Amino acid sequence: xxxxxxxxxIGSGSWATAIAKMLMNNVLELNWYFRNPxxxxxxxxxxxxxxxxxxxxxxxxxxxxYSDINQIIEESDVLIIAIxxxxxxNAFSELSVxxxxxxxxxxVKGLIPDENMIIGTFLNKVYNVPLDNIGxxxxxxxxxxxxxxxxxxxxxxxxxxxxxxxxxxxxxxxYIKTSVSDDIYGTExxxxxxxxxxxxxxxxxxxxxxxxxxxxxxSNGIQEIKRFVDTVHPITRDIKSSAYLGDLLVTGYSQFxxxxxxxxxxxxxxxxxxxxxxxxxxxxxxxAVKSIKEINExxxxxxxxxxxxxxxxxxxxxxxxxxxxxxxxxx
Numbered sequence: 001x002x003x004x005x006x007x008x009x010i011g012s013g014s015w016a017t018a019i020a021k022m023l024m025n026n027v028l029e030l031n032w033y034f035r036n037p038x039x040x041x042x043x044x045x046x047x048x049x050x051x052x053x054x055x056x057x058x059x060x061x062x063x064x065x066y067s068d069i070n071q072i073i074e075e076s077d078v079l080i081i082a083i084x085x086x087x088x089x090n091a092f093s094e095l096s097v098x099x100x101x102x103x104x105x106x107x108v109k110g111l112i113p114d115e116n117m118i119i120g121t122f123l124n125k126v127y128n129v130p131l132d133n134i135g136x137x138x139x140x141x142x143x144x145x146x147x148x149x150x151x152x153x154x155x156x157x158x159x160x161x162x163x164x165x166x167x168x169x170x171x172x173x174x175y176i177k178t179s180v181s182d183d184i185y186g187t188e189x190x191x192x193x194x195x196x197x198x199x200x201x202x203x204x205x206x207x208x209x210x211x212x213x214x215x216x217x218x219s220n221g222i223q224e225i226k227r228f229v230d231t232v233h234p235i236t237r238d239i240k241s242s243a244y245l246g247d248l249l250v251t252g253y254s255q256f257x258x259x260x261x262x263x264x265x266x267x268x269x270x271x272x273x274x275x276x277x278x279x280x281x282x283x284x285x286x287x288a289v290k291s292i293k294e295i296n297e298x299x300x301x302x303x304x305x306x307x308x309x310x311x312x313x314x315x316x317x318x319x320x321x322x323x324x325x326x327x328x329x330x331x
Contacts, residue, residue: 001078001103001166006031008076010069010091012039014052014281015107016082018143020063021056025173031064033072035091040065053147070097078103078167080137081119084282085110088119092127099127105135105156105167109191110284111291118188131184132160135167138187138243140250142257149175155243157181157188179242185233187243190225193306194248195285196292197221199263200305200326201252203312203319206267213327218252220330221305228292228301259285263309272313290314304329 007023008031009016016032023030034040042050043065047057066072073079074097083091085108106119115122120136123129136157145152152175158164159182168178181187201217209217225248226239239245251257262283265275276286293310296303308326311317 001163003027005077005103006075007078007080007170008066008072009033009080009082010072011080011082011107012036012049012051013082013084014143016080017049017053017056018141018146019080019082019107019137019171020058021053021146022171022173022176024058024062026170029062029064031066031072031076033066033069035067037067040067053143056147069094073097073099073102076102078105078170080105080107082107084108085119085284086113086282086287088112088122089115095127099123099129101133102129103133103135103163103167104129105137106188107137108284109138109188109195111192111288113287113291116291116295118185118192120184120188132158132163134158134184135164136184136187136191137171138191138247140242140246142250142254144256146176151175151177153177153179153242153246155179155181155187155241157184157186157243159184181243183233183235183237183243186229186235186237189229189232190244191247192284192288193225193228193292194221194251195259195283196289196306196309197225197248198251198257198259199266199283199285199289199313200309202257202260202263202265203267203309204263204323205260206264206269207319207323209323214253216330217305218249221252222248224301224303224305228296228299228303231299231301232295259283262286266312267319285309286313 010033012034108119112122120134138155141152156164156168164180172178258281289310308322312322
């Protein structure tokens, strides 16, 4: 992987668009997959994504657009997947070409529903991508702040740290600083779990809990994440680093957090279905909490915040009852 590598993005949402903006600082040309050819036509006409982060202008002469997922895979050496996890299996069901010789980076921050797999495991088990050829992008980083070129930090995880560094060179620029890690399991699971914690934060915010309580909730949240990732993949890791704690904090507190927004609506009394209809983007934590709950049936990790969010969303227990019970578990 070097400056001659052909880089492709699979996905057309806000995070995919932000990643494209980063890449355009460092690559000569970019391959980009949009499922809907009409959106490609509008992009070419106006010079920006017609649906997300429309303030970002692109030089479309340097972008090769694709609506055929097999074609972009064939034409790319490095692939960045930025499709919501709930839709990933469906998008990849059309694959007829191999991913085995590609360097594939997950920017998904979710689990494959029903399979209960993080994206790295899914790529390895189902599509035979070697673990050393799988990367993970983790925050803390919101797409909206990338669009504004506000200083942000990203961690690139890969079991082959040299490849992580090589990929980091594609996205680092004046407003993006990068670090690398070999913890693909911990960073992926942490990215999944922080969305659940952000929903909890939003629920409590919607119910009127204040900053004092939110601080306690988040401090318990990082402990819950640590217990889970240390059980599922027990290696030495610093849970206080930005890939774990930082990502949790920005997702739990930020106005841009879709999971916190989703939780706030639930806390204010909206039904889950109505909250989903009102949001223009996917709240990954909605799907993740069910998967994590099922995974934890095997590991039996103490996860009171995850359990509370699951009970509110899937068991339809009143948030006032469930959060009151949760407060007795927090320290």
